[in-house]
Amino acid sequence: MKDAATHYCQGCGHSVIHRLTAEVIEELGIADRAVGVPPAGCAVLAYFYFDVDMIEAPHGRACAVATGIKRANPESIVFSYQGDGDLAAIGTAEAVHSANRSENITVIFVNNAVYGMTGGQMAPTTLLGQRTTTSPAAAGREAHREGYPIKVSELLASLEGSTYIERCAVNSVRAIRRTKKAIREAFLTQMNGEGFSMVEILSPCPTNWKMSPVKSWKWIDEVMTPYFPLGVIKDSRKGSKKDAG
Amino acid sequence: MPCIVINKETCKGCYLCIEVCPKKSIAIGKELNSKGYHPAMPVENGECSGCESCMIVCPELSIEVYDEE
Numbered sequence: 484m485k486d487a488a489t490h491y492c493q494g495c496g497h498s499v500i501h502r503l504t505a506e507v508i509e510e511l512g513i514a515d516r517a518v519g520v521p522p523a524g525c526a527v528l529a530y531f532y533f534d535v536d537m538i539e540a541p542h543g544r545a546c547a548v549a550t551g552i553k554r555a556n557p558e559s560i561v562f563s564y565q566g567d568g569d570l571a572a573i574g575t576a577e578a579v580h581s582a583n584r585s586e587n588i589t590v591i592f593v594n595n596a597v598y599g600m601t602g603g604q605m606a607p608t609t610l611l612g613q614r615t616t617t618s619p620a621a622a623g624r625e626a627h628r629e630g631y632p633i634k635v636s637e638l639l640a641s642l643e644g645s646t647y648i649e650r651c652a653v654n655s656v657r658a659i660r661r662t663k664k665a666i667r668e669a670f671l672t673q674m675n676g677e678g679f680s681m682v683e684i685l686s687p688c689p690t691n692w693k694m695s696p697v698k699s700w701k702w703i704d705e706v707m708t709p710y711f712p713l714g715v716i717k718d719s720r721k722g723s724k725k726d727a728g
Numbered sequence: 729m730p731c732i733v734i735n736k737e738t739c740k741g742c743y744l745c746i747e748v749c750p751k752k753s754i755a756i757g758k759e760l761n762s763k764g765y766h767p768a769m770p771v772e773n774g775e776c777s778g779c780e781s782c783m784i785v786c787p788e789l790s791i792e793v794y795d796e797e
Binding site: 484488489491492493494495496497498499502655656659660689696697700 | 737738740741742743744747748765781784785787788789
């Protein structure tokens with residue numbers, strides 16, 4: 484991490500996830516060959532904070548750009564850092580096909596159930612009943628009108644090509660430690676050349692959820708995790724016991 | 729006893745550290761920082777076990793934990 488004050492709102496999960504990713508990169512000793520691909524969204528300025536090479540991708544295309552970097556320079560360790568509006572909405576095709584081709588990249592997928600930067604609009608991962616600026620009715624998001632929240636991890640785990648997929652959260656000390664371990668496993672998957680790895684992280688967005696940071700932590704536990712269960716969704720690496728795919 | 733140092737200029741006042749401190753040794757500060765937040769501050773004569781929970785949850789990397797020196 485560079486010594487810079489982040490632009491994120493108070494209590495935002497992005498800064499924590501940045502730090503965990505940076506710590507893992509440093510501990511694995513891959514800082515000189517790591518290449519990050521930040522998304523469009525709140526984390527668009529991630530290149531101000533990571534002290535590794537970063538290449539900005541157009542909205543949703545981070546997986547495609549990461550694929551290109553990895554194929555052109557197989558020695559590099561490539562990670563894309565994407566939000567739910569980026570990966571699950573406009574970038575669905577890129578993410579699905581990258582996973583299906585088992586591209587040897589790591590995806591850090593930050594799921595905060597809204598479009599954060601643009602003002603809290605409904606995202607594909609917005610939960611049923613959740614009120615956002617584009618689902619303002621008292622009933623919030625309704626399945627008959629807006630469909631169901633996409634479980635991206637399960638979706639990509641159903642593809643043959645994906646190798647390691649885990650869902651974590653950053654709403655307690657324990658969960659943050661678990662998340663760091665997951666990010667480490669995802670990078671190791673790539674370093675061993677075993678294919679597509681993704682860590683989905685349930686992250687608080689207190690500003691757009693209109694809650695205090697402490698309450699947004701509880702909201703993840705009470706509302707998000709019942710729909711987005713935590714844990715290793717798929718692990719088909721050699722020697723792993725938990726092949727749920 | 730270990731102690732913590734909070735950078736009050738980078739603190740944005742989310743107070744997650746206050747929530748996780750097992751010894752309840754962090755409180756909301758009275759003064760404002762240059763961004764207009766009330767930064768979290770260690771309480772006077774508060775206990776610290778050096779568990780680093782506050783450091784782990786701090787989104788702004790504002791907290792440093794030092795061992796007894």
